[in-house]
Amino acid sequence: MATFLPLIQTALELGLIGSLTVLALFLSYSMLNVCDLSTDGCFTLGASVGAVVAISGHPYLSIPAAMLAGVGSGFITAFLQTKMGVDSLLSGIIMNTALYSVNIAIMGGSSLLNMNKTETVFTHIQALVKDGPLTDAYKLIVAFAAAAAVAGFLYIFLKTRIGLSIRATGNNPEMVRSSSINPVMTTIVGLCVSGSFTALSGCLLAQAQKSVNIDIGSGMVTIALASLLIGSTFIKSRRMGLRICGTILGAFVFRLVYTIALRFNMPAYMLKLVSSVIVIIAISGPYIKSKYPEFARRLEKKRC
Amino acid sequence: MLSIENISKTFNPGTVNEKRALSSLSINVEDGDFISIIGANGAGKSTLFGAIAGSFLTDEGRIILDGEDITVTPEHIRARSIGRLFQDPMKGTAPDMTIEENLALAAGSGGWLSRITRREREELRQKVALLDMGLEDRMESPVGLLSGGQRQALSLMMATINPPKLLLLDEHTAALDPATSAKVMELTDKIVREEKLTCLMITHNMNSALSSGNRTLMMDEGKVLFDIKGDERAHLSVEDLVRMFRTRSGRELDNDRMLLADT
Numbered sequence: 001m002a003t004f005l006p007l008i009q010t011a012l013e014l015g016l017i018g019s020l021t022v023l024a025l026f027l028s029y030s031m032l033n034v035c036d037l038s039t040d041g042c043f044t045l046g047a048s049v050g051a052v053v054a055i056s057g058h059p060y061l062s063i064p065a066a067m068l069a070g071v072g073s074g075f076i077t078a079f080l081q082t083k084m085g086v087d088s089l090l091s092g093i094i095m096n097t098a099l100y101s102v103n104i105a106i107m108g109g110s111s112l113l114n115m116n117k118t119e120t121v122f123t124h125i126q127a128l129v130k131d132g133p134l135t136d137a138y139k140l141i142v143a144f145a146a147a148a149a150v151a152g153f154l155y156i157f158l159k160t161r162i163g164l165s166i167r168a169t170g171n172n173p174e175m176v177r178s179s180s181i182n183p184v185m186t187t188i189v190g191l192c193v194s195g196s197f198t199a200l201s202g203c204l205l206a207q208a209q210k211s212v213n214i215d216i217g218s219g220m221v222t223i224a225l226a227s228l229l230i231g232s233t234f235i236k237s238r239r240m241g242l243r244i245c246g247t248i249l250g251a252f253v254f255r256l257v258y259t260i261a262l263r264f265n266m267p268a269y270m271l272k273l274v275s276s277v278i279v280i281i282a283i284s285g286p287y288i289k290s291k292y293p294e295f296a297r298r299l300e301k302k303r304c
Numbered sequence: 305m306l307s308i309e310n311i312s313k314t315f316n317p318g319t320v321n322e323k324r325a326l327s328s329l330s331i332n333v334e335d336g337d338f339i340s341i342i343g344a345n346g347a348g349k350s351t352l353f354g355a356i357a358g359s360f361l362t363d364e365g366r367i368i369l370d371g372e373d374i375t376v377t378p379e380h381i382r383a384r385s386i387g388r389l390f391q392d393p394m395k396g397t398a399p400d401m402t403i404e405e406n407l408a409l410a411a412g413s414g415g416w417l418s419r420i421t422r423r424e425r426e427e428l429r430q431k432v433a434l435l436d437m438g439l440e441d442r443m444e445s446p447v448g449l450l451s452g453g454q455r456q457a458l459s460l461m462m463a464t465i466n467p468p469k470l471l472l473l474d475e476h477t478a479a480l481d482p483a484t485s486a487k488v489m490e491l492t493d494k495i496v497r498e499e500k501l502t503c504l505m506i507t508h509n510m511n512s513a514l515s516s517g518n519r520t521l522m523m524d525e526g527k528v529l530f531d532i533k534g535d536e537r538a539h540l541s542v543e544d545l546v547r548m549f550r551t552r553s554g555r556e557l558d559n560d561r562m563l564l565a566d567t
Contacts, residue, residue: 156419160417160419161414161417162417168406172398178379178388179409180380238400238446
């Protein structure tokens with residue numbers, strides 16, 4: 001049990017930080033119905049911007065800076081697909097490729113930044129809770145605060161008029177097209193907000209592990225999608241608050257399973273294969289289930 | 305009120321699928337008019353609505369609504385003063401959102417960051433009660449659980465909750481069963497009368513084309529074939545309409561759906 005507790009704590013920390021990306025996908029994928037593949041690049045963008053700002057001596061400024069960068073990335077992705085006639089999947093892929101260069105440029109031409117001696121939000125909180133009972137939990141505090149703030153914001157945001165408009169755009173584009181809601185505007189706002197969450201997630205992960213690598217975000221969209229789909233199997237309610245909590249729960253469970261698997265000597269490089277398989281099962285499971293009766297009948301016919 | 309001057313629209317120009325859907329069409333709609341529009345398939349009825357609502361820009365001509373030239377105004381801006389209902393009840397509402405959320409979106413009061421207040425909630429509830437379908441007790445239910453007729457009634461309420469300058473009804477009862485269809489038509493008549501709306505309604509039902517509203521237009525090949533109102537219309541029967549179509553267009557009216565429709 002004593003070895004199990006730190007395991008859960010690590011899973012909680014990484015799960016909560018990662019849950020911000022999952023919440024971003026909840027907004028763009030589940031609500032707006034846009035498959036935003038720029039997530040990987042946007043995550044790294046947040047990490048690199050946050051790191052550069054923190055290294056330059058502004059640990060707190062790093063957070064709004066990273067989020068603003070995420071807004072910019074989301075804006076361009078949305079602009080490409082709504083105003084420039086680029087397919088939505090393609091615009092995400094193009095953004096990803098472009099962001100690779102941008103991110104290296106931000107990190108001053110290097111693909112790795114070290115923050116071992118850098119003051120970050122985490123080191124500040126660590127100093128604050130030093131010698132107290134929470135001295136080991138400083139990462140958890142930051143991660144929890146961020147997840148709670150983003151989840152709370154999202155909950156309120158989705159009930160505002162712009163939030164309802166975003167949901168309607170994803171739910172019935174035909175209705176929105178003939179209504180006074182401008183689908184271009186809702187798509188842009190939705191992707192800007194989700195971009196800011198993704199970038200914040202990247203920024204915090206980089207600061208928690210005290211380094212940024214250009215690959216920090218690679219595969220993030222699949223990992224986040226896996227978490228999102230795991231979350232939606234836990235909580236089937238239609239209530240928005242519960243769905244948001246379920247999303248965070250999904251991120252945690254995903255990390256927990258992964259952390260435990262690591263303990264049982266699963267090599268770390270298997271993470272992306274595992275998350276891909278989870279996404280495939282979660283998406284094709286219901287499809288296969290719905291097709292199974294047809295398949296069974298054909299099989300029966302063949303046997304006769 | 306609404307003045308349509310010589311609008312034309314050709315789809316897929318220069319291809320084998322070229323189709324002149326509207327051909328120098330002009331209509332003058334007076335304030336408070338309730339016009340029923342009939343015509344065979346492909347006569348350009350729905351295209352006319354698309355042109356008015358701004359689903360596409362016309363190739364020529366002008367569209368003036370309430371003194372304002374809206375010929376090139378984007379669709380979502382026009383939607384502020386034009387309400388529109390389609391034949392498919394699924395098109396007018398967001399299925400995963402609740403009745404209340406759908407209505408609140410349509411009501412659209414307050415700023416972008418405003419939320420539904422308790423007072424609004426009560427007002428919306430009272431509005432829904434007017435539909436007399438028991439929906440006021442299901443405000444928190446997702447619209448996807450409602451029947452087609454209930455969804456269409458809700459769409460009608462959403463399109464008229466802020467009384468539009470112009471209401472476009474594109475065979476909005478055609479996909480419903482006869483009883484529901486009659487109910488939705490009754491609601492339509494009531495709302496149009498009470499709000500004194502100006503309304504254009506496409507119908508395939510020649511009886512309701514003559515019984516609803518104050519004017520009837522017959523369209524053919526992207527043009528208005530005839531436009532009848534007043535005394536002339538009051539004494540017209542469905543047989544007269546068919547005969548008028550034959551003499552004006554030189555063809556038989558060969559639309560079974562229009563001829564066979566009863567009630």
